[in-house]
Amino acid sequence: MHPFGDLSAYLDGALSPEARTSVQAHLDTCALCRTRLAELRGTARLIAALPMPVPSRSLVPRVSVPVWMTALRTFSTVASAAAIFLFVVSAVTSSLPRLTSTAGAPAAAPAASAPNAALDQTKGRGAATPTPQSSDERGKLLVPSGASASPGAAFSAASTSPGLTENAPSASDAVRRLDVGSPSPDTSAFSVAERTSIAREQAPFNPFPWLWLVLGVAFAALSFILGRRLRSA
Amino acid sequence: MLGQDDAEDVVQDALLSAWRSMASFEGTSFRAWIFRIVTNRALDRLRARRRRPELPLDPPAEDDDAVGWAEPAAPGPELADLAADREALRVVEDALAALPAEQRAVLLLRDVEGFAYEEIATITSTEIGTVKSRIHRGRLAVRNILVSRGWKGSGG
Ligand SMILES: [Zn+2]
Numbered sequence: 166m167h168p169f170g171d172l173s174a175y176l177d178g179a180l181s182p183e184a185r186t187s188v189q190a191h192l193d194t195c196a197l198c199r200t201r202l203a204e205l206r207g208t209a210r211l212i213a214a215l216p217m218p219v220p221s222r223s224l225v226p227r228v229s230v231p232v233w234m235t236a237l238r239t240f241s242t243v244a245s246a247a248a249i250f251l252f253v254v255s256a257v258t259s260s261l262p263r264l265t266s267t268a269g270a271p272a273a274a275p276a277a278s279a280p281n282a283a284l285d286q287t288k289g290r291g292a293a294t295p296t297p298q299s300s301d302e303r304g305k306l307l308v309p310s311g312a313s314a315s316p317g318a319a320f321s322a323a324s325t326s327p328g329l330t331e332n333a334p335s336a337s338d339a340v341r342r343l344d345v346g347s348p349s350p351d352t353s354a355f356s357v358a359e360r361t362s363i364a365r366e367q368a369p370f371n372p373f374p375w376l377w378l379v380l381g382v383a384f385a386a387l388s389f390i391l392g393r394r395l396r397s398a
Numbered sequence: 399m400l401g402q403d404d405a406e407d408v409v410q411d412a413l414l415s416a417w418r419s420m421a422s423f424e425g426t427s428f429r430a431w432i433f434r435i436v437t438n439r440a441l442d443r444l445r446a447r448r449r450r451p452e453l454p455l456d457p458p459a460e461d462d463d464a465v466g467w468a469e470p471a472a473p474g475p476e477l478a479d480l481a482a483d484r485e486a487l488r489v490v491e492d493a494l495a496a497l498p499a500e501q502r503a504v505l506l507l508r509d510v511e512g513f514a515y516e517e518i519a520t521i522t523s524t525e526i527g528t529v530k531s532r533i534h535r536g537r538l539a540v541r542n543i544l545v546s547r548g549w550k551g552s553g554g
Contacts, residue, residue: 173533201467208540209509211487211540213510
């Protein structure tokens, strides 16, 4: 009897030692089984030689993620980078006037003689973080309007009160307000020098750089959290 | 038989599933584990697609010796037994496509992927005797089709 049913397993070396010996012995005497075995071997080789289909698309699973999540994450990353950049910029620029202010009130005049530079500085900071120098600048700009006060002057005076210094408008704002011009009594009470020195005393340190840093860290954290959600989704 | 799109879906699906269940991997062969997931997904998909799911993919096991060996056809265009012969490969492909899914799966796991019978039993969650029977019958069916096309399995 031909062991046809075992020929494939024999070919694959999957028979038990005894069965293997038995099939081997039969093959030695049976030409038909040798032919069958050869056919099966040839078939297996053809199957093995089949061309592998090439995937037409990426097989890495695509996870559907809400669009807002990726968008928000991108925004957060950019925002954190921008905020930290602003921290560095405002930290550097706000430390410059503090260096010059050590020269005291007389030094204010030379500094103010370059108004364009001061304007550029405040513009560059975007959110108009005032510095003692820009206060000086505003003061000088107010002087040509004479003793008669203006809303800009009023604002300048108000800005010398504690806590409000940061909210002072940019120098260009002050100039625009000068054009409107309506009298206000209180401002004449302070000389320019007095105002600047008060401003200097009451704003010994500019909180804005730290605000940017905190914002930057907050955005970075948000970006990180969203990134993890995206990966685990 | 699954189309290319289905096959890619299955692989994607399986990769995702494998990734999620990575912690549960404890076998000795990572490759066998991956193939187990992919094979099962593919067979599940085929089962779900069939109109009459009560029919088994694999016909009831008969005595393997009862499976006939077709005799070579009358002299005709002879298929070379070179593996590179495109015509022969096309015939093999068609023959495989006509096989029951389980037979085709084990045959590919054996001849293309080179897994041992025991590994295939693990991959397909079946007995080793079932694997042996399916490989034999699948290979024989392909052989019969080739022979009926005038192929002579003279290759050593
Ligand atoms: Zn024999």
